[in-house]
Amino acid sequence: MGWNPFNAFRLAYDESMVMRNAEALVRLGLAGKGYRYVNIDGWWLNRNADGIAIRTNLFPSAALKDGKTSFRPFVDRLHAMGLKAGIYTDIGRNNCSQHWDKDSPNLPEGTVAQREVGTMDHNRADAQMYFADWGFDFIKVDACGVADYAPGTPDVQSRRYRAVPPMIVRDNAVLSSPEALEKLYADFAIATRDAAKSEPPVLAICAWGEADVNDWAGRHGQMWRTSGDIRPTWASMLRNFDSAAPRALFAAPGRWNDPDLLEIGNGDFDGDHLTEARAHMSLWAIIAAPLMLSYDLDKAPATIHEIAGNRAVIAINQDPAGNQGIILSSEGDREVIAKQLATRGAKALALINRGDATQRLSVDLTKLELVPAATRIVNVWTGQDVAPAGKMLVVTLAPRETLLLGLEGKPIDPLAIHPAEMPARISVAEHGFKPATRTVDKPWVPARVGFSPDGAPIMVDGKHDHRALGVAAGSKVHFALNGEFRTLNVSPMVEGALRADYRIYGDGRLLHRGPADGKPLVVSVADVRQLEFVAPHHTEAMQSFVWANVGLFR
Numbered sequence: 242m243g244w245n246p247f248n249a250f251r252l253a254y255d256e257s258m259v260m261r262n263a264e265a266l267v268r269l270g271l272a273g274k275g276y277r278y279v280n281i282d283g284w285w286l287n288r289n290a291d292g293i294a295i296r297t298n299l300f301p302s303a304a305l306k307d308g309k310t311s312f313r314p315f316v317d318r319l320h321a322m323g324l325k326a327g328i329y330t331d332i333g334r335n336n337c338s339q340h341w342d343k344d345s346p347n348l349p350e351g352t353v354a355q356r357e358v359g360t361m362d363h364n365r366a367d368a369q370m371y372f373a374d375w376g377f378d379f380i381k382v383d384a385c386g387v388a389d390y391a392p393g394t395p396d397v398q399s400r401r402y403r404a405v406p407p408m409i410v411r412d413n414a415v416l417s418s419p420e421a422l423e424k425l426y427a428d429f430a431i432a433t434r435d436a437a438k439s440e441p442p443v444l445a446i447c448a449w450g451e452a453d454v455n456d457w458a459g460r461h462g463q464m465w466r467t468s469g470d471i472r473p474t475w476a477s478m479l480r481n482f483d484s485a486a487p488r489a490l491f492a493a494p495g496r497w498n499d500p501d502l503l504e505i506g507n508g509d510f511d512g513d514h515l516t517e518a519r520a521h522m523s524l525w526a527i528i529a530a531p532l533m534l535s536y537d538l539d540k541a542p543a544t545i546h547e548i549a550g551n552r553a554v555i556a557i558n559q560d561p562a563g564n565q566g567i568i569l570s571s572e573g574d575r576e577v578i579a580k581q582l583a584t585r586g587a588k589a590l591a592l593i594n595r596g597d598a599t600q601r602l603s604v605d606l607t608k609l610e611l612v613p614a615a616t617r618i619v620n621v622w623t624g625q626d627v628a629p630a631g632k633m634l635v636v637t638l639a640p641r642e643t644l645l646l647g648l649e650g651k652p653i654d655p656l657a658i659h660p661a662e663m664p665a666r667i668s669v670a671e672h673g674f675k676p677a678t679r680t681v682d683k684p685w686v687p688a689r690v691g692f693s694p695d696g697a698p699i700m701v702d703g704k705h706d707h708r709a710l711g712v713a714a715g716s717k718v719h720f721a722l723n724g725e726f727r728t729l730n731v732s733p734m735v736e737g738a739l740r741a742d743y744r745i746y747g748d749g750r751l752l753h754r755g756p757a758d759g760k761p762l763v764v765s766v767a768d769v770r771q772l773e774f775v776a777p778h779h780t781e782a783m784q785s786f787v788w789a790n791v792g793l794f795r
């Protein structure tokens with residue numbers, strides 16, 4: 242949680258604006274509620290023998306008496322305010338603004354080599370400078386340097402920049418090179434940890450959902466962008482939300498899907514659009530996304546600060562179990578997402594109207610595994626109680642309204658846990674089959690709860706199986722059971738009545754294998770720490786696989 246200038250100012254910002262906003266974070270009580278990281282975007286003058294010189298026209302406190310520059314005074318000031326400090330770089334030689342903001346007066350200057358301010362070939366020295374010398378706590382590492390400087394492009398032909406064969410070809414996972422890109426981030430992550438004096442800094446990987454970043458980013462960083470840049474429009478907010486929402490099984494404490502900075506306070510989410518601002522905040526909260534404010538805190542009305550600072554909503558976002566909400570249903574403009582909280586019977590529920598017409602929406606509370614009559618439901622934004630009608634909760638939603646509810650109830654089966662109640666314990670160890678086209682807008686997610694990798698709901702006997710795991714053929718999915726469960730129930734099956742052999746392992750030992758015929762299995766998992774589901778290899782007729790009706794019993 243923190244603040245970043247980019248959505249409010251893009252690159253037209255300076256130190257006084259950052260400090261003004263940092264002070265506002267503290268004064269408005271937002272820092273006390275968790276918004277502690279104050280991050281900066283572009284800042285460089287050039288690379289020289291001492292490292293990278295800072296633009297002192299933007300950051301006057303960086304000018305030292307000996308003519309050199311340092312962010313130490315800036316970072317010290319933030320630390321003295323009880324805040325943390327974040328910096329920004331690129332995994333290539335050059336950065337995003339040099340390609341996308343050519344008219345900015347604040348681009349790096351000098352020779353080709355001096356303008357190479359990215360980390361490529363400078364990992365250790367740069368990490369030393371950012372963390373040991375300057376004391377930053379967070380770094381966002383962008384990827385334009387390995388995407389936008391291909392041989393033959395105008396920037397390269399004009400000899401302004403050296404070519405880097407692209408590791409990311411935007412919207413084309415097939416032409417991108419995930420292994421090469423992962424290696425760059427892995428090396429930088431090591432350099433970062435080695436340079437840090439105490440706590441390792443947060444590494445935010447900014448590869449915009451490209452190059453199958455989900456598959457590898459969590460091994461090296463704490464958060465990774467799942468899409469391109471958010472803009473202050475309703476459609477853009479939904480697009481970015483949709484890039485992260487189906488990827489719940491990749492998130493866990495310390496590793497988060499990042500649908501980008503918040504646009505609360507800007508454009509469609511400003512003080513005249515509080516329904517949209519609340520919806521945006523509710524959506525980021527329910528999917529446990531990083532909450533990075535990015536509006537001008539001095540200019541926005543109190544109503545916007547109240548939305549950003551709502552304690553109950555923040556508590557849902559920051560719940561210690563670290564479960565990302567799971568999509569329960571999604572039909573046209575109506576969507577329901579449930580987030581299991583750390584307390585056993587406690588959940589958050591987002592009832593979402595994505596469209597511009599009023600919608601009626603109903604949720605069957607038993608699908609949340611709770612006893613309806615014993616469940617207390619509170620509207621998180623108003624604090625008011627909400628009463629279900631029997632097992633159904635029926636609500637009317639205004640255009641673009643999201644109702645965020647807190648539920649406290651009794652599990653229907655106190656001994657059972659289902660995938661939607663434990664996404665932070667489930668992870669994808671091997672992606673398995675990947676179709677040739679998979680883009681941010683047309684994702685193929687290797688493992689999901691209740692839905693197939695292509696986004697279709699999993700139907701078993703004509704009903705949506707909200708306890709199923711839909712996976713890619715050939716995928717491996719892990720469950721961190723930590724020896725807490727006795728038995729596993731599951732019905733392995735292939736859509737279209739095909740047969741294929743699956744395998745289930747416990748701590749590397751084969752527990753079960755067989756033809757997937759949809760029959761329910763009961764497997765002993767006593768003492769198993771790590772359970773592994775291995776789906777059959779893909780064939781032309783079989784690209785995905787279903788682990789139906791999954792339950793773990795204590």
Ligand code: GLA
Nearest residue numbers: 247282283337338383447470
């Ligand atoms: C890219 C990133 C943005 C921002 C800009 C800065 O576009 O995706 O989040 O950091 O670069 O130039």
